[in-house]
Amino acid sequence: MKILKVDHIGIAVNNIEEVKKLYSEILGIPHLGSETVAEQKVTTAFFPVGESEIELLESTAPDGPIAKFIESRGQGIQHIALRVDNIEEALEELKAKGVRLIDEKPRKGAGGAKIAFLHPKSTFGVLVELSQR
DSSP: OOEEEEEEEEEEOSOHHHHHHIIIIISOOOOOEEEEEGGGTEEEEEEEETTEEEEEEEESSTTSHHHHHHHHHOSEEEEEEEEESOHHHHHHHHHHTTOOBSOSSOEEOGGGOEEEEEOGGGTTTOOEEEEEO
């Protein structure tokens, strides 16, 4: 498995439009665009910072994973995404090493990325996303 870089940091928010103002107007980071990923019950907004991005995540449904995260932990950093060169190989390698996976196969993420999550119980409390673009 080859990790190429920190792809993005995902931040769970109640109101994406309100929080976008902080990143674009106050901090001056350009907004790359927003996208709704129906399968994930989420709307995302991306802001490039160097070679990585900040991803804002707003739930589109009360039973979505972001809504549940905010309900239990409040707004804030929800995950760290690492870009890998081959997500299928990375998942197989991690599984063989005993890492607990949330996703055994990649799924569709924002921007056409293939994504998969590692269980926080195997990553010392941090939700780690693997991303291949």
